[in-house]
Structures are given as structure tokens and as C-alpha cells.
Amino acid sequence: MRLISVALLAWLMAVPADAQNFDYPAEFKTQDIATNGATIHVRVGGAGPAVMLVHGYGETGDMWVPMAEDLARDHLVIVPDLRGLGLSSKPPGGFDKKTQAGDLAGVLDALKVDQTAIVAHDIGNMVAYAFAAQYPDRVSKLAVIDAPIPGIGPWEEVLKNPLLWHFRFGGPDMERLVAGRERIYLDRFWNEFSATPARFSEPAREHYAALYAMPGAMHSGFAQFAAFDQDAIDNQAFLANGKLKMPVLAVGGEKSFGPMMATVMRFAAEDVQEAVVPGSGHWIMEENPEATDQIVRSFLQ
Template identity: 70%
Template structure:
């Protein structure tokens, strides 16, 4: 069980000065700043056809989705925001509970004139995505979640006992000072320990994301994402009490991370769940095994 729970352990190129390279989004993608309640959300948009909303997690930004965007843009409108507090989105003092951030995603879709979308999420993006799907089920056509638990759903309390998840409770008045100027050291812990092979999370990506997380307010916002988990669990139990999700769900786990546990978790919250395991991958599926991960997602979206 411990092993299965995370080991069981361009878009920005046209917005920032030259820096370490990460896979670029396809030509023709644009960015837009969308005002939501209390924040400004940086969004990448491109492609054509039915919409796909992609929500990233901690230690990355919407840049992580570039390989999937390239695979989908010919027949999907791809929407890839940075969550509030992360990447090029603003970093307000509050609003990091996932119910509020789901509202951010709804406002993004509203601003783009999109009523319904497929939902593809990873890590903290799973938590925002679940809150979105639970509050706005008519707006979600299909839902893909990747390799992270959802607060309050299934074996959440057991998952919290995993020592690899120490960062969920890392808090207090000195936490920002402890990592100031050491953001790369802090983030390397996650990129290394949650990978099947840390070399697959390459140096260019590490430099890229470390620079973004060193922006003023970014680490504070990241800690706030974790500090909100207790409230998220309360909110999610209330959502689940209203009924399970009924749209098709694909729950993907890394073979050296959540594995089949990802689907087990989602079967507590949804009635139509398929599972998939990406071999030779830890938590960072889009970096460690991008081709296999993209293939699994594209097949699921096409099959349904």
C-alpha cells in the first residue's frame, strides 16, 4: 500500500525572457489573462473543436501540458490555465480552497464562451477538477485524473499517514523564510522522490519551474494550496453526499506511484470509472512517460 501511494511516494516562451526550455505549445496558441473573483488567471488557448480544460498541479504550471496540447489541438480547443498563485497567474492572499479554484475555472470557461469541456487534471489539479465536476457536472463531458488523491474521498486519512507526504502538513510562520532562495532545493525533493527515474524530469524543466516558483508570493501560495486540504475534505464530503459523478472517468496512476490505487480512490466518488497504469513512471507522468500518457488520454477521449 505504501509503495502504491506515490512511490506511492513555449507557452511561457512568449511571455517571459529567454530561460530554460520546456516543450513548447504548438504554433498558433495564444495567452489571455482572465479576471476571476480575487485573482487573474493566465490561460493558454489554441486548437479547434470541442474544448478540453487541462489543470496542472504543484511543482509545475500549465506548461506541463504542451505534449498533450500538440496531440489534441487538431480537433480540440485546448485550454490550459495556471492555477491562482502559480505560474503567471496572480498570487492573492486567499482563495486556495479547491471549491474557490473550481469557481476560477468556471469563470475562465465563461470568459472564453465555453459551456462544456473534457477535463484533464494532475496532482492538485485533480482536487480542483473534482470540485469543478461536483459543482458543475453538466459542464464536464469526460474527466481524466492523474496520480494524486482527492481530499476526503476514499482512503484519504490513510493516505495522509504516508511519510512521503510530509509536505501536506509543512506549515507555520517560518516556512517561507526556510525556502526563500532555496526553492530549487525544496522542489527537487518532489521531482526526485516522486519519480521512477529522476533523470526523466530533466534539468531544463527543473530550472524553468524553479524560476517560476521563486517569484514573489509563489511559495506562499503553494503552501496555501496544501493548508486548504482540511477544508477541501469537508467540502468534498458535502459534494459526495449530493451524489457521485456520472460522467466517464479515467483514473491514471504511475506504475511506481499510485498505480491502480488511483482508480480505487475514484470509485468512491464516481459511477463510471476506467483505470490505467503507466509503466516505468512515477508521479510526473507527462515528464517521465509523455508518449504513453498522451496515448492513454487521447484513446479515452476518443472512445467516449
């Protein structure tokens, strides 16, 4: 295992154990990029080969601060908020992952970036796969972390897991039930999908709960899941054209998907490397950011 990078070590020493820093370094600039029927909030910093970090549900691009700070030493780091989440706009539709892949393409076009590596987590995996399948020449490497891909590999078996009841939870009545109780709903994810729930700190919970309480955010979150059936259809069509050919790193939390991530991705990609984040559940950047950063940096290099 590589030694912890100087930048990441400095970040860990500066941030209390029970907190998480959501402020990107001053060198990172934020901008809102209008593209594909949405406005995507993006943070950009560093210089070198491009890498895009894509978040999932229950978080925003803020999850990547320590990794972004480390990678910016020798990469151009691009961190969007997915449509409907974080500080991106909340459009009425377009939450299928094929459309959201178009959002990422628009972001890269606006930044004049032809090719990038992509590191993704949770629903971000699904958007990243759809992007890599549609724009393979624009992806140098792909890392997907701890979530399955609709329609790929053992997807139907994954759907039978009772922990995933939220995949079918949505609609106007569910939105009314959760309105004003966003923190209660999200605590369920942060607790049940953690190896050690206390590592998802109280400041982090307050931070994300406030973002998901913004008008339209919970509706958008439910819509991300409601699109899974269409995503499965789209992904099967992508797969019919062949597996991904770029190098793929499949990462699972030791107490979550673990090596199953590699099993899933071997249905969709020809060149799959496997890694496991030790001691972590699903929330890899909260539960073991040092190991996650080391794994990703080793793959990118």
C-alpha cells in the same frame, strides 16, 4: 495501445531527450482572465470539442505542452495556471479547491465554452473534482492523474504516508526557510516522486524553480496544501449529493499510485475506467509523455 500520434512523435523528435519544450505552438494564444478574485493565465489553441488541462504542484500549465499540441489537432485546448502559481496572480486567499473550481468556471465563461472535458494531475485533480461536483453539466469527461482527493475514499490512510509530510509543511517560518532555496525544496519532490529522477530534466527543474521563486509563489503553494482540511469537508458535502455521473478515467503512474487511483475514484464516481502509465512515477509528462498522451487521447475519443 494506440500508435503515437504524428504530432506527438514530431514533438518527441524535435526535443532533446534531456530537455523539455515549454513553448506552446504559435497557434496557441495566451490571455489573462480576471475572475473570482484572481487573474488566471490561460493558453488556448486548436478547434473542436473543448478539453481543459489542469496542472498540479511543482509544475505549471507548461507541463502539458506535448499533450496540448497533440490534442489541438482536433480539440479546443485550454490550459490555465492555477491561482497563485505560474503566471497567474498571487491573491492572499481562495486556495480551497471549491473556490479554485470557480476560477475554472470563470475561465470557461470568458472563453464562451459551455462544456469541456478535463484532464488533471496532482492538485489539479482536486480542483477538477470540485469543478465536476459543482458544475456536472459542464464536464463531458474527467481524467484524473496520480494524486488522491481530500476526504474521498482512503484519504486518512493516504495522510499517514511519511512521504507526504509536506502536506502539513507551511506557515511564515517555513516560507523563510525555503526563501532563496526554492530549487532545493522542489528537487525533493521531483526526485522522490519519480521512478527515474533523471527524466525530470535539468532544464525543466530550472524552469519551474524560477517560476516558484517569483514573489508570492511559494506562499501560494503552501496555501494549496493548507486548504486540504477544508477541501475534505467540502468534498464530503459534494459526495453527500451523489457520485459523479460523467465518465471518469483514473490514471496512476506505475511506480506511484498505479491502480490505486481507480480505487480512490470509485468512491466518488459511478463510471470509472482505469489506466496505468508504464515505467512512470508521479511526473507522468516528464517520465512517459507518449503513453500518457495515448491513454488520454483514447479516453477522450
